[in-house]
Amino acid sequence: MKTVVTGLVLALTITAAAAQERLTMDAAVQTALQRNQTLQGAQYDRDAAKWGRLNAITNFLPKVELSGGVTRIDPASERRANAAVDFIKLAAGSFGIPQEMLSEIKPFAYRDTYAADITVVQPVYNGGAEFVGLSAANAQEDRSIAMLRDTEQDVVARVRTAYLGVLKAEELTGLARESVARTQRHLDLTRRRAAVGMRTSTDVLRWQVQLASDEGTLIQAENGLAAARLLLNDAMGVDLQAVFQLDRGAAGDTSRIASTLSTVAAEPPITSDMLSLHPSMLGMDAGLRLADAGISAAWINFQPRVNVAFQYGWEKNNTLKLDGIRPWALALQVKFPIFNSFGDYTNLQKAHAEYARTESQVENGRRGLVMQATFARMNLRAAAKRVEITRTGEQEARDVLDAITRRYDTGGASNVDLIDVQTAYTLARTNAITALFDYHIASVGLARAMGTISIQN
Numbered sequence: 001m002k003t004v005v006t007g008l009v010l011a012l013t014i015t016a017a018a019a020q021e022r023l024t025m026d027a028a029v030q031t032a033l034q035r036n037q038t039l040q041g042a043q044y045d046r047d048a049a050k051w052g053r054l055n056a057i058t059n060f061l062p063k064v065e066l067s068g069g070v071t072r073i074d075p076a077s078e079r080r081a082n083a084a085v086d087f088i089k090l091a092a093g094s095f096g097i098p099q100e101m102l103s104e105i106k107p108f109a110y111r112d113t114y115a116a117d118i119t120v121v122q123p124v125y126n127g128g129a130e131f132v133g134l135s136a137a138n139a140q141e142d143r144s145i146a147m148l149r150d151t152e153q154d155v156v157a158r159v160r161t162a163y164l165g166v167l168k169a170e171e172l173t174g175l176a177r178e179s180v181a182r183t184q185r186h187l188d189l190t191r192r193r194a195a196v197g198m199r200t201s202t203d204v205l206r207w208q209v210q211l212a213s214d215e216g217t218l219i220q221a222e223n224g225l226a227a228a229r230l231l232l233n234d235a236m237g238v239d240l241q242a243v244f245q246l247d248r249g250a251a252g253d254t255s256r257i258a259s260t261l262s263t264v265a266a267e268p269p270i271t272s273d274m275l276s277l278h279p280s281m282l283g284m285d286a287g288l289r290l291a292d293a294g295i296s297a298a299w300i301n302f303q304p305r306v307n308v309a310f311q312y313g314w315e316k317n318n319t320l321k322l323d324g325i326r327p328w329a330l331a332l333q334v335k336f337p338i339f340n341s342f343g344d345y346t347n348l349q350k351a352h353a354e355y356a357r358t359e360s361q362v363e364n365g366r367r368g369l370v371m372q373a374t375f376a377r378m379n380l381r382a383a384a385k386r387v388e389i390t391r392t393g394e395q396e397a398r399d400v401l402d403a404i405t406r407r408y409d410t411g412g413a414s415n416v417d418l419i420d421v422q423t424a425y426t427l428a429r430t431n432a433i434t435a436l437f438d439y440h441i442a443s444v445g446l447a448r449a450m451g452t453i454s455i456q457n
Contacts, residue, residue, distance in 0.1 A: 021242075021244050021245065022244070022245045022247065023244035023245065023246055023247065024246075024247040024249070025159075025160060025163050025247065026455075026456060028159050028160075028163050028232065028235075028236055028244075029156050029159050029160065029455055029456075030455075031236045031237070031238060032155050032156070032158075032159045032235055032236045032237060033152065033155065033156075033455065034237075035236060035237030035238060036155050036235065036236065036237040037237060038151060038154075038155065039148075039151055039152060039155050042144075042147055042148040042151040042152070043148060045144045045147065045148070046141075046144045046145055046147075046148045048144070049137070049140045049141040049143070049144035049145075050141055050144075052137045052140055052141065053134070053137040053138060053140070053141045055137070056130075056133040056134040056136070056137035056138075057134060059123065059129070059130040059133055059134075060123065060130050060134075062120055062121060062122040062123075063120070063121045064118065064119070064120050065118070065119045065120075065121075066116075066117075066118050067115075067116070067117050067118075067119065068114070068115060068116040068117070069114075069115050070112060070113065070114050070115075071112070071113045071115070072111060072112050072113075073109060073110075073111060073113075075111070077109065078109050078110070078111050081107075081108045081109035082107045082108050082109060084108070085105055085106075085107055085108060088105060089105070106317070110317060110318035111318065112318050113316050113317065113318060114316065114317065114318065114319060114320055115313070115314075115316045116313060116314050116322060117311055117312065117313035117314075118311070118312045118313070119309065119310070119311045119312075120309070120310045120311075121307055121308070121309045121310075122307065122308045122309075123307055124306040124307055124308060125303075125304070125305065125306045126300070126303075126305045126306075126307070127299070127300035127301070127302070127303025127304065127305060128296065128299075128300060128303060129297070129300045132293055132296040132297050132300060133297075135289070135293045135296070136290055136293035136294075136297070138289075139286050139287075139289035139290040139293060140286075140290060142282070142286040142289070143283050143286035143287055143290065146279045146280070146282035146283035146286055147279070147283050149279035149282075150279035150280050150283060150451075152455075153279060153448060153451065153453045154448070155235070156453050156454075156455060157444050157445070157447070157448040157453055158235045159232070159235045159236060160444045161441050161444055161445075162228065162231045162232040162234075162235045163232055163246065164437050164440050164441050164444070165228040165231060165232070165437075165441075166225070166228040166229055166231075166232050166246055167246055167248060167437065168228070168433060168434070168437035169221070169224045169225035169227075169228040169229075170225060170246070171433045171437075172221045172224065172225075172430065172433055172434075173218070173221040173222055173224070173225045175221075175426065175429055175430060175433065176214065176217050176218040176220075176221040176222075177218060179214045179217065179218075179422070179426050180211065180214045180215055180218050182422065183207065183210050183211045183214045183422070184211060186207055186408070186418065187204070187207040187208060187210075187211055189409070190203050190204050190207050190415070191204055198411065203415045206415045206416075206419065207415065207419075210419050210422075229243065229244075232244075257384050257387050257388075257439060267377070269374070270370055270373045270374050270377065270450075271370065272366045272367075272369070272370055274373075274450075275366070275369050275370065275373060275450065275451060277451060278369055278450070278451030279451055280365065280369060280451065281365075281366065281369060281451070284361075284362040284365045284366070285362070287358055287361075287362065288355075288358055288359060288362050290358075291351075291354055291355040291357075291358040291359070292355060294351045294354060294355065295348070295351040295352060295355055297351070298344070298347045298348040298350070298351040299348065301337060301340065301343075301344035301347065301348075302337060302344055302348075303337075304334065304335060304336040304337075305333075305334070305335045305336075306332070306333070306334050306335075307332075307333045308330070308331070308332055308333070309330075309331045309333055310328070310329070310330050310331075311328060311329045311331075312326070312327075312328045313326070313327055313328070314326055315327075369449070369451075372449045373446070373449040373450050375449075376442070376445045376446040376448075376449035376450075377446055377449075379442045379445065379446075380439070380442040380443060380445070380446045382442075383435065383438045383439040383441075383442040384439055386431075386435040386438065386439070387432075387435045387436055387439050389435075390428070390431045390432040390434075390435040390436075391432055391435075393428045393431065393432070394425075394428045394429055394431070394432040396428070397421070397424050397425040397427075397428035397429070398425060398428075398429075400421050400424070400425070401421050401422060401424075401425040404417055404418050404421045405418065
């Protein structure tokens with residue numbers, strides 16, 4: 001019966017695993033690039049900046065406006081305004097004015113007056129406002145593009161780190177299950193031997209305590225795996241409860257570990273010039289250009305403004321028809337600022353101060369990027385060294401465990417001996433797993449710090 005139940009559980013486990021969607025690291029990255037909410041927000045910022053640049057270009061183009069309206073006045077005002085016209089018409093005969101000429105006399109006011117005009121304004125020179133606006137819009141767009149690339153790299157690094165975190169948690173969970181199974185096997189063996197007088201009840205109790213400890217470690221490992229899966233799903237922007245079968249090839253490449261120590265040590269110190277194409281660096285440079293455009297914008301208030309305006313209209317009368325006379329006007333508008341209560345001067349000084357502040361922030365940001373990249377390189381080198389050390393320790397612990405296990409099976413070793421070496425092996429194996437994945441995570445961290453992380457693995 002036990003065999004049947006075990007087979008059924010195994011079959012269900014295989015079926016559940018087959019039902020899980022297989023996921024590679026590159027596929028996880030592509031999913032995040034499409035669904036990550038933070039990245040989508042950065043894309044919207046980029047789109048807004050693009051439209052802002054196009055909007056700045058429109059400031060060079062003429063503005064055309066069609067205006068119209070209707071005005072109603074009270075009867076008394078209408079009578080007073082047209083009193084002279086009424087007098088002329090009544091006295092026309094006395095003054096010898098022909099009746100046909102009276103039809104040309106228009107009222108001075110209508111009860112309902114309709115008006116319609118078309119106005120065209122072409123900017124000529126407004127202190128360079130159009131050029132400054134375009135320069136600021138270009139800087140804003142460049143900054144938004146740089147921030148999008150920076151966010152994209154951040155998302156890629158986050159997904160890869162989370163992906164490696166899941167693989168690491170799976171390895172540690174597998175190790176915990178292996179420890180539980182090994183301890184259970186020794187507990188069963190010790191019970192059988194105790195039943196025939198070859199072991200004591202104290203020996204059985206010790207293995208029971210060790211089994212409880214291993215089971216507690218397994219629960220912690222399973223909780224860590226569940227948390228790692230949540231972090232990966234959140235980074236990808238998918239359902240938090242989704243379960244994927246991860247491709248382990250992402251953690252299998254150890255060919256570069258051996259060369260990392262010598263390669264990293266031989267590389268020159270990281271400078272800001274080496275990070276000139278880092279998205280964060282490009283974003284800061286664009287921000288400095290934006291601050292410089294702020295100074296130029298403050299100078300506009302000291303400059304003259306020249307615009308050409310053309311207006312074409314129809315006679316204002318008491319009908320909606322565009323009839324009657326059609327007046328037009330062409331105007332050259334020139335304005336020159338004289339005194340603005342020192343407001344323009346204070347705005348200029350404020351713009352200079354803001355530029356100096358931005359310049360200081362950019363320099364501080366550059367230094368910060370250099371430090372991050374330097375620390376990331378140091379961390380990668382240390383991680384590679386830990387891989388070498390823990391590999392040796394794991395192999396030694398494995399050899400000792402095999403030797404003591406053989407002696408214990410033949411009665412030549414005590415419970416304490418086997419439990420100690422088993423614990424030592426588990427710790428050595430845990431350190432080796434941690435070191436290996438820390439190395440891969442450190443590689444991702446260095447690429448992120450250098451601004452060279454790519455979408456493809």
